[in-house]
Amino acid sequence: MAGGFQAPRVQAGMMATLDFWFDFASTYSYPAMMRIAPLAAEAGVAVLYRPFLLGPIFKAQGWDTSPFNVYEAKGRYMWRDLERLCADLALPFRRPDPFPQNSLLAARVALIGLGDRWGEAFCRAAFRTEFAEGRRIDDTAMIGAVLTDLKLDPAAVLDAAQTDNNKQHLRQQTEEAQRLGIFGAPTFVASDGELFWGNDRLERALQWARDGR
């Protein structure tokens, strides 16, 4: 097939996409979440928001908490690096306690919102609550307050989030993340399967999604 026809990576008229995999407990997912929408718009790439849980993936690697807690020197560095990074980006930053936060409820609620029109706004608000205000995201009162701010009915959303269907949806997302070889967050996956790990790779991932290389 030398010299044969090569299909373009993105069909004419179709917008390039990038899957954005994140866990609400993940520290570097915070700057990624705050940066991705304008950068993707500029690159002409549509973002698919994919919340998942790192817990089962870490467990498979032998950790029962964040590796930043398991490895002390690395953890100490991460907090300083994140603080520096947020300062450079003019993002408010406050370390949440305890760390990591239990992100199960936020992830379930996000899935409901991403099936509606308020998913992105909820994701940003939840990350702000956790990493700009240093508040917990594991209780229904706090998530309810975030939903109320978004002019939503907290009780109705929380009910929808806790259905068996939605719980199963989140489990499937996490299983898909594992199948894709995801081992941390944030991770960006282009439509051809190319995988980029870390907030530092966001720009490169958008370029790949747009250009196919």
Added chain:
Amino acid sequence: MAGGFQAPRVQAGMMATLDFWFDFASTYSYPAMMRIAPLAAEAGVAVLYRPFLLGPIFKAQGWDTSPFNVYEAKGRYMWRDLERLCADLALPFRRPDPFPQNSLLAARVALIGLGDRWGEAFCRAAFRTEFAEGRRIDDTAMIGAVLTDLKLDPAAVLDAAQTDNNKQHLRQQTEEAQRLGIFGAPTFVASDGELFWGNDRLERALQWARDGR
């Protein structure tokens, strides 16, 4: 002392410095080694080359090999990411086998060279041998060939590298790295102790070394 005199971080007339900590076995130390000299010259920062051994530091974290071998998905990703990164930088790349290479001999030889005028050139040549040509750096014949290319007398240098004094020097470097909180490579440390981990942080570290923030 409100409004009092604030001493500049770098004394007038003194060049800002950045310590560059690396292990010859470390994959991301390769692009960092190839990038640092021109970037530092541009920033007006003098680089102190600090070879050390990650082995004892990894051992203290419970690993008896590279974490990229311990954690399979992360390792698979790292090789792809490094390949992509080298392509972006137009750096030749070939995966060395076995990985990680035993970097003890190269580190000892580098210390001799860094006390003389050929240290930097040796460091770059050793990283090229390992990651551009995919060859071993743990045997005296190969390191000897690198030294011969640099117009040095391999036998004399290898003798100096294996003295008790020089072995002790390398042990002290590794102990200092541990004291500084270094847990991986490459790591950059500014004169005020600010620490930056990873090839991705090289530009930011140089900026910090120059501006003190």
